[in-house]
Amino acid sequence: MKTFENIDAKSVKEAVALLQKFHQQKKSASVVGGGSEYLQLMKDHVVEPDYVINLKTIPGLDYIKEERGGVRIGALAKLADIEEHPVIREKLVILSDAAGVAASPQIRNAGTIAGNICQRPFCWYFRSSSFNCLRKGGQVCYTVTGDGRFHAILGGGPSYIVHPSDTAPALVALGAQIKTAGPAGEKTLPLEKFFVLPSVDYKRENILNPGEIVSEIYVPIPKPGSKGFYHKVRERLAWDHAIVAIATMVESAGGVVRDARVVMGGVAPIPWRGK
């Protein structure tokens, strides 16, 4: 692994200021939550940052609170805590179910919600230092002529990665919002608009600009009469990403469907909403 400097951030503001400073100095820097995904990328020489800004040292950013008709989830809330939280189990069942089938118990005990949503693609060409693929600055997406199993069947091109997170399709089906913090302040937007298709920009997976981080997810509690489910199909039951996952929320009243959201994971470069 390339030598890097670890900096323990004490606040979101400090983390943003550090990212901005290193960006201006043309040094590479990245934030980590649990580090369960990012450190592997570093060990595999896929990313080689000069500075790693540890967010886990920011006190209190792992909250899960019921408020304003919804649940506010701090960026550092762990997948295991989301899976087991009584309010999420009762009122946001599909999120609890999705968090509970992501990765392995060990990773869920370390992995944060922000890290889960921002994790990089699990494409074997992207993850291998032997391939300088399109997403890493090369000329070719190797899935086109290579082994395209587990790659995008919807929304792909020119890169054919699939979005790997289990919680993101569930959160999009629930109509969640994401809050980001950056040099220009905070922004809140629907999570559905956070992800970027490769046809728009194949070098990024989301709208975060240099210096910006995720600080919170807000999930509205579904209206009475709503039902949903999260179903994940994978090759094996131990720590495996979805071949396809479906997150569905249907709101009905008086026997009439008022609203329906069907979102697929594992088949497209973003959580794919079947409209």
Ligand SMILES: Cc1cc2nc3c(=O)[nH]c(=O)nc-3n(C[C@H](O)[C@H](O)[C@H](O)COP(=O)(O)OP(=O)(O)OC[C@H]3O[C@@H](n4cnc5c(N)ncnc54)[C@H](O)[C@@H]3O)c2cc1C
């Ligand atoms: C073997 C294995 C199997 C897995 N299987 C699954 C699976 O089935 N389903 C699934 O959903 N996931 C799966 N994962 C991914 C796993 O869920 C993630 O590793 C974990 O959720 C990442 O959380 P983290 O806090 O450790 O992220 P980190 O490793 O700290 O970071 C991941 C990425 O997110 C960025 N990041 C972290 N926090 C923030 C923030 N606040 N703002 C902006 N960017 C941020 C980092 O810069 C990095 O790019 C698997 C991982 C492994 C290693």
